[in-house]
Amino acid sequence: MPIIEVENVRKDFMIAKRETGMMGALKSLIKREYMRKEAVKDISFSINEGEIVGYIGPNGAGKSTTIKMLTGILVPSSGNVLVNGLVPYENRQENAKSIGVVFGQRSQLWWDLPTIESFELLKEIYQVSNQCYKKNMDTFTEILGLDEFLNTPVRQLSLGQRMRADIAASLLHDPPILFLDEPTIGLDVVAKEKMRTFIKEINHERKITVILTTHDMEDIEKLCERMILIDHGMKVYDGEIAMIKERFGKIRTLIVDLEESLHSLQLLGGEVCKEEGNRYWIKFNRDEVSASELIAQITKTHSVKDLTVEEPAIESIISRIYQEGYKDLQVSAKV
Amino acid sequence: MPKFHVYWIFTKKAFLRSAVYRFDVWSRLGSNLIFLLMWGSIWTALYAGREEAGGISFQAMLTYIVVSQFLTGVNGAGTPLWEIQEKVRTGDIALELMRPFNVPLRYLFADFGSVTFYIVTALLPIYAILFIFMDFTLPTDIITWVSFIAAAFIGFLIRYCIEMSFGLLSFFLVETGGIEDIFYFAMSLLSGSVIPLWFFPEWLAKIAAYLPFQGIYYIPNAIFIGEIAGGEILLSIGLQIFWLIICYFLLRLVWNRASHKVVVQGG
Numbered sequence: 001m002p003i004i005e006v007e008n009v010r011k012d013f014m015i016a017k018r019e020t021g022m023m024g025a026l027k028s029l030i031k032r033e034y035m036r037k038e039a040v041k042d043i044s045f046s047i048n049e050g051e052i053v054g055y056i057g058p059n060g061a062g063k064s065t066t067i068k069m070l071t072g073i074l075v076p077s078s079g080n081v082l083v084n085g086l087v088p089y090e091n092r093q094e095n096a097k098s099i100g101v102v103f104g105q106r107s108q109l110w111w112d113l114p115t116i117e118s119f120e121l122l123k124e125i126y127q128v129s130n131q132c133y134k135k136n137m138d139t140f141t142e143i144l145g146l147d148e149f150l151n152t153p154v155r156q157l158s159l160g161q162r163m164r165a166d167i168a169a170s171l172l173h174d175p176p177i178l179f180l181d182e183p184t185i186g187l188d189v190v191a192k193e194k195m196r197t198f199i200k201e202i203n204h205e206r207k208i209t210v211i212l213t214t215h216d217m218e219d220i221e222k223l224c225e226r227m228i229l230i231d232h233g234m235k236v237y238d239g240e241i242a243m244i245k246e247r248f249g250k251i252r253t254l255i256v257d258l259e260e261s262l263h264s265l266q267l268l269g270g271e272v273c274k275e276e277g278n279r280y281w282i283k284f285n286r287d288e289v290s291a292s293e294l295i296a297q298i299t300k301t302h303s304v305k306d307l308t309v310e311e312p313a314i315e316s317i318i319s320r321i322y323q324e325g326y327k328d329l330q331v332s333a334k335v
Numbered sequence: 336m337p338k339f340h341v342y343w344i345f346t347k348k349a350f351l352r353s354a355v356y357r358f359d360v361w362s363r364l365g366s367n368l369i370f371l372l373m374w375g376s377i378w379t380a381l382y383a384g385r386e387e388a389g390g391i392s393f394q395a396m397l398t399y400i401v402v403s404q405f406l407t408g409v410n411g412a413g414t415p416l417w418e419i420q421e422k423v424r425t426g427d428i429a430l431e432l433m434r435p436f437n438v439p440l441r442y443l444f445a446d447f448g449s450v451t452f453y454i455v456t457a458l459l460p461i462y463a464i465l466f467i468f469m470d471f472t473l474p475t476d477i478i479t480w481v482s483f484i485a486a487a488f489i490g491f492l493i494r495y496c497i498e499m500s501f502g503l504l505s506f507f508l509v510e511t512g513g514i515e516d517i518f519y520f521a522m523s524l525l526s527g528s529v530i531p532l533w534f535f536p537e538w539l540a541k542i543a544a545y546l547p548f549q550g551i552y553y554i555p556n557a558i559f560i561g562e563i564a565g566g567e568i569l570l571s572i573g574l575q576i577f578w579l580i581i582c583y584f585l586l587r588l589v590w591n592r593a594s595h596k597v598v599v600q601g602g
Contacts, residue, residue: 071433072432072433073429073430073432073433075595092432092433093434093435093436094435095433096433096434096435097435099433101433103430106426106430108430110348110352112352112355112356113348113351113352113355117348117351120344121344121345121348124340124341124344125341125344125434125435125436126435127341153355
């Protein structure tokens, strides 16, 4: 059952044009011209209960704008948004109760107060029962280790601690939907890993629907099965991550370390794209030749010390999509 | 609409938060007293040894200034204009839109907390000492006291509505310097905070009489020193309530338009 439905949503911003020079400045005093910027052009998708969806795209693609429309703090210029059966911007306060939001770039906790005070404030704001509050605090404390900084003012927390506090705060009122806008930004490897484990766990245990925007493809690979990719305010891909890998990940790389250095290595179906000392990188299309065939070819004439096959990371696929556009890539993938 | 209880929590937390900023409280009190000294000296010089001017005794005038400065301290402990503008600019207020409460009301109740803290820990002790050691005009009957407190409270609400509305205009404007100038000009002159309205030239007094700012300082001050007395008190408070209703609707209008237009900058 879809819990979030977005239908042909568009969002324009009007931006005042800045005139240059003295005359321009005077002119803009009297008449100001506006430029229309389409942050989101036409996006539709629906998300089912309990899904974790990666919502990704390059900077300025319209990710945050979409999230803000889903939380009700932006009104779409046209189109329909339905979150948990409500139109967010029309029922902002009601909608607020069924969503939790974390913005990695800014904290929603009260800056000057000890962390615990923010939690208590949120408990009252969302009218969380004592029993539910205690249950949630116990769980979050256990998984996120909140107890080490509950009495520290938020402004003194490290980024990792702050993010943990923020995500716990967003879940205090048991929302069925959680929006995470770059939840791992700026975190170290360990903190990132902890965050991912936590997200996975609450999704699994509590069936919370998670929408996640991020620039870290590892977040996507570790957390999401489905990915919505947008660019220039348009949806370019919506589907399983495995699928995009299947479609665009045919080109693999075989890396071999040989005993001796060669002048040239000629292979059927493979192409040496890089060499460094005795190490060779050989690109091949999985549909045309298998790795074992290539290896057989090499071992026939050379002795191999070591070898690995590299699968393209989702990261490089995505960056190709950003650069070349999804449609072009689709064409080249068919060839 | 959540229950009243939620807003009360903001009052409590704001009270606690103020306690964190002890230095802020003392520095604010310091500047408040410097202004008191300044305006006290100016009025002493203006009276130039005379017992009364324009039908107002020197003692009453000095009391007017002291009460006015006290109320300036009270009003100044709320969220100031620049902070509202800052919160609009950074998008903090816009983000509060996704919380299940009424945002302007939450700020008002938070202000109650920080103002109470400031009154109890700083203003009241200092001004009580002033009143004990100096010879000021004190209201003699309980009715004047009650009317003064009521008028001061309504004045606080009027000021809140106006300041919040002015601050929220940042949603519609890129530069807000002009707004600030108008606001501070009106707050210091037209409200009668440093010059009582009866000393205004006729044309200016007329303008002030048709604006809400008199309700913030002039009316409570004048009630305190007995310049507004008897039936006039009811009339003045009635006028304040009238302006409060207008200012409330102004704030509602600005807020509704602003929240509909929210553009989180840099998002």
